[in-house]
Amino acid sequence: MTPLLLLFKLFPVRIVLPFLTAQSSINLIINSMPKLLEGAKLSLLVSASSVTAGICLGIIIACARLSKVKLFKSIAGAYVAFVRGTPMIVQIMIVHYGLTEFGLTLPALASGIVALSLNSGAYMGEVFRGGIQSIDIGQTQAGLSLGLTPFQVFRHIVFPQAFRRVIPSMGNEMVTLTKDSSLVSYIGVAELTYRATLIASRTYEYFTMYIGIAIVYFAITYILSLLLARLERRLGPYDQDSESEKVFRRQSGAERRVGVGG
Amino acid sequence: MLKGVSVSVAKGEVVVLIGASGSGKSTLLRCVNLLEEPDSGQIFIDGVEVTSKDVVKHRVRRDTGMVFQQFNLFPHMRAIDNITLAPMRVKGMTRKEAEALAMELLDKVGLADKARSWPHQLSGGQQQRVAIARALAMRPKVMLFDEVTSALDPGMTSEVLNVMKELAAEGMTMIVVTHEMAFAREAGDRIIFMHDGIIVEEGVPGEILKHPRHPATREFLSNVL
Numbered sequence: 001m002t003p004l005l006l007l008f009k010l011f012p013v014r015i016v017l018p019f020l021t022a023q024s025s026i027n028l029i030i031n032s033m034p035k036l037l038e039g040a041k042l043s044l045l046v047s048a049s050s051v052t053a054g055i056c057l058g059i060i061i062a063c064a065r066l067s068k069v070k071l072f073k074s075i076a077g078a079y080v081a082f083v084r085g086t087p088m089i090v091q092i093m094i095v096h097y098g099l100t101e102f103g104l105t106l107p108a109l110a111s112g113i114v115a116l117s118l119n120s121g122a123y124m125g126e127v128f129r130g131g132i133q134s135i136d137i138g139q140t141q142a143g144l145s146l147g148l149t150p151f152q153v154f155r156h157i158v159f160p161q162a163f164r165r166v167i168p169s170m171g172n173e174m175v176t177l178t179k180d181s182s183l184v185s186y187i188g189v190a191e192l193t194y195r196a197t198l199i200a201s202r203t204y205e206y207f208t209m210y211i212g213i214a215i216v217y218f219a220i221t222y223i224l225s226l227l228l229a230r231l232e233r234r235l236g237p238y239d240q241d242s243e244s245e246k247v248f249r250r251q252s253g254a255e256r257r258v259g260v261g262g
Numbered sequence: 263m264l265k266g267v268s269v270s271v272a273k274g275e276v277v278v279l280i281g282a283s284g285s286g287k288s289t290l291l292r293c294v295n296l297l298e299e300p301d302s303g304q305i306f307i308d309g310v311e312v313t314s315k316d317v318v319k320h321r322v323r324r325d326t327g328m329v330f331q332q333f334n335l336f337p338h339m340r341a342i343d344n345i346t347l348a349p350m351r352v353k354g355m356t357r358k359e360a361e362a363l364a365m366e367l368l369d370k371v372g373l374a375d376k377a378r379s380w381p382h383q384l385s386g387g388q389q390q391r392v393a394i395a396r397a398l399a400m401r402p403k404v405m406l407f408d409e410v411t412s413a414l415d416p417g418m419t420s421e422v423l424n425v426m427k428e429l430a431a432e433g434m435t436m437i438v439v440t441h442e443m444a445f446a447r448e449a450g451d452r453i454i455f456m457h458d459g460i461i462v463e464e465g466v467p468g469e470i471l472k473h474p475r476h477p478a479t480r481e482f483l484s485n486v487l
Contacts, residue, residue, distance in 0.1 A: 142334035142393075145295055146348035147324035147400055156347060160338050 004222070025208040032199045032209075039195035040216055046109070046191060047178040047220075050116035054177065055170070057117060058124025063154075065129050076125065083122035089183050091115050096187045112184030120177050127173060131166035132158060164235045171228035175221045182217070192216060264289055264300070265459035271404070274433040278446040278467070281456035282482055287439045290456070291406050294437065295326040308403055324352060327397030331409040333389040335381040335396070341368065342377040345396045352400070360399075367395035371425050387418025391425055398429075405429065407438040441486055447471055455479045 029036075064076035083091065095118070096111035106114065135158050143153035185194035192213050200209040264286045271277050279287040292298040294305060296312060296319050305313045312322045336344050345367060346360035355363070368374045371391040373384075381389055390410055397405060407426065411419040423445050430436060430449040440446065446453055447467045454464040457478040463470060471487070474480045 136332075136334075138330060138332050138334040139336065141297055142328075142330060142336070144320065145297065145323055145326070145328035145406075146396070147320050147352045148348060149320045152351055156351065157336055161336075164338065 025205065028199075028203060028205050028208055029212055032195075035195050035199065036192065036213065036216070039190060039192040040220075042109070042189065042191040043178075043181050043193075044220070046112055046116060046184055046189065047174075047181045049113050050120050050181070051174050051177055053113070053117035054120025054124045054173075057121030058126075058128050059159075061121055061125025062128035062132055065125065066132060080122045080125055083119055088115075088119055088180055089186060091119055092183055092187060108184070108187045108189045111187060112181075112189045116177060116181060116184070119180075120173065123173050123176075124170065127166050127169045128162065130169070131162035134165060135161050164232075167228060167232045167235070171225060174224060174228070178221055178224065179217060263459045264293070266303075267456075267459070267461055269454065269461065271435060271437060273435055275451045276430045276434075276436045276438065276449055278450040278453045279437065279439045279456060280441070280443075280446065280453060280482070280486075281462075285456040286459040287454075287456045288408055291328075291408055291437055291439050294404070294406055295323050295328055297328075320352075324400055325403045326406060327400055327402035327404070328406040328408065329390070329393050329397055329410045331412050333381075333386070333393045333413070335389050335393055337381050339381075340377070341373070341379050341381065341384070341392045344381070344392060345399045348396070349399050363399055364395070367398050368392070370398075370428075371395045372421075385418060386414045387421045390414065390418075390422045394422070394425055394429075404435040404437065407436065407440065409439050409441070411440065411442060443471060443483075443487055455482065457482075 061076045061080065064072040065080070067073055092112065092115040095115040096106065096108060099106070099111075139157050139161070140153055143157045144150070148156070181191065182193040185191060185197065188194070196209040196213045200206045203209075267286070267290055269277070269290070279290065281287045289298055293300050294307070294312075300313060303313065304311055307322070307325055310322075311317065335341075336347070339347065342361060342364050345364035346355075346357065349355040349360040349363060350357060365374060365377060368377055371394055373388055373391055373395070376384060376388060376392070381392070384392065394410075410426075411422050414422065419442070423442060426436070426438070426445070427449045438445070438450070450467045452464060453467050453470045455462050455470065455474075455476070455478075457476075463474065463476045463479045470479070471483065474483055
């Protein structure tokens with residue numbers, strides 16, 4: 001709760017609140033609510049499907065980059081380098097308008113999801129590569145020595161540990177992607193930002209509309225990070241860190257209680 | 263680095279490999295289950311050439327159990343799941359069969375009450391005994407021990423060595439890399455001393471430990487005994 005509280009304290013309430021609470025602003029937000037919700041739904045659809053596809057693609061990219069086969073390694077390396085080295089908006093344009101020249105015309109929504117998935121795949125790939133490499137080689141050797149195949153070792157031993165370890169950075173990437181989903185408004189996907197822009201340019205209430213959707217984006221990403229923190233806690237309290245964390249939490253809880261009592 | 267080594271280990275024999283670090287004893291051990299691949303030469307287990315090109319590595323490794331210096335238990339699995347993983351995935355046992363086997367083995371290493379514990383809740387000695395049970399669950403033809411007590415303090419060392427002595431007494435074929443000379447003397451059928459990638463001297467423990475012939479052996483023993 002603390003970060004949220006801090007945010008509210010820092011938020012220039014005195015300046016912003018009058019704007020947002022003015023009768024005209026409230027009416028505008030209420031009136032445009034159905035359209036904004038439609039847009040928010042689309043934003044969520046774009047982010048959720050790109051994140052899911054990105055994770056799957058990322059695992060494949062990570063394996064390719066760690067593979068012994070030089071060809072896989074260099075293709076995946078080049079792919080990651082390209083995605084990291086070019087603006088996301090350009091990638092979206094390439095997928096939506098660029099591919100038309102080769103006879104491949106996708107609807108805007110599909111282009112958006114494809115572009116975001118391809119982008120996220122590269123970043124997720126780096127996240128997973130780091131996670132997989134951080135698992136001690138002894139784990140692999142122990143698995144192999146038992147007669148498991150290399151794939152079984154990856155599937156049952158290395159990957160589950162790596163996955164738990166990368167949840168924080170995977171969460172970062174998810175939050176980033178959710179925010180970047182606003183970029184697909186440029187190719188005409190009627191998501192949250194697109195609709196807010198339309199309404200704002202009709203009513204000239206730019207401030208109200210954009211503050212309004214900023215709050216919506218923040219709410220989405222905040223809930224997402226809470227869910228991820230919970231997932232991290234749920235996924236097996238098996239290493240020293242999480243154990244000592246729990247002890248710490250228990251102790252500080254006890255201290256708090258003592259503090260209140262005294 | 264191994265520079266030409268020839269060893270044969272009989273069924274039920276306990277061979278102890280000793281030597282300074284870098285002498286090649288761990289490498290030799292790791293060649294047996296192909297964690298290291300020899301550049302040349304042949305290795306046979308029970309008449310099957312494991313270094314042959316037509317051999318599938320993970321099939322060979324079913325028959326060789328290995329225990330590591332750093333235990334290498336799988337931290338995301340409870341003790342019992344560490345043991346049942348390979349029998350279920352490799353041998354296709356049902357969970358029920360595998361768990362019965364695991365409980366039997368945990369009982370053997372004296373840890374039946376720790377079946378549901380996570381590795382980080384166990385002491386080093388307990389983790390290493392679980393690791394031994396895990397390797398035994400595949401019913402290997404030979405057990406390979408790679409400095410399994412080097413990361414343990416003395417009290418824990420003896421609990422692990424006791425399990426190994428028991429295994430030796432039961433007739434398990436074992437190749438043991440260790441610095442524990444007392445174990446070598448008590449449980450070993452033969453000691454092999456390695457130096458600079460070759461076998462310098464070998465023989466029955468009593469003989470080698472008391473009357474080392476080679477200067478390198480003498481120097482090594484004077485340092486560890």
